[in-house]
Amino acid sequence: MKLELISFKLCPFAQRTIILLNKQKLDFELNYINPMSPPDWFKQISPTGQVPLLKADEKIIFESSVITEFVNDISKTNLHPSDPIQKAENRSWIQFSSTLFDDLFDIVTGNEEKFNQSKIALFTKLAKIETIKSETKFFNGNDFNIIDAAFAPIFMRLSWINEFTKQSLSLDKLTNLSAWSRELLQLDVVKNSVVEGLDDAYYSNIEAREGYLSTLLID
């Protein structure tokens, strides 16, 4: 099957799908667009106007959680729990994790008041995940699963923000999440899921947004 992923370099949702495609060692063509000014051909094939979008032969598959499950379905190794309850729980938390990006967007773009509100919202959610995350290496144990691919992009962005500021979004008090984040961010499959220099691009993005977070940047 011919796979082509349409992505955007800064997109955390697309990053999830790249992690899974690489983890499953599938061949795919990777093409970048800017979804804020999409080319006409993309508008014609994308129902939502959003990336990631996967072309599987001529079929169009969209929504990162659907793409990652599809990638898993066509692979030899299963990276989802086989127990239906555990699989459903994983799917619930994957969906929950997507809402963290809304808070992160407001943290990056908002004024001081919005920043503080969104930081509370983000950490309230993270605290909930902390209580259900066991002390195992990855979410479900010692093996990397789809849910790990779903969370890695948020941890990558939090670690960049902490590096660029004086730990303004530190995970230190959330010990299970800190350990999980460290495990994920050292994996090649996670490191190689973004283009080189994306951390600098993310720094520039924070600066360009001119929100409160940009005032916390250290050079």
Ligand SMILES: N[C@@H](CCC(=O)N[C@@H](CS)C(=O)NCC(=O)O)C(=O)O
């Ligand atoms: N629920 C979607 C969210 C994807 C998404 O928000 N993509 C952003 C880029 S990171 C996008 O394409 N934005 C353009 C738009 O919404 O028009 C998924 O999980 O795939």
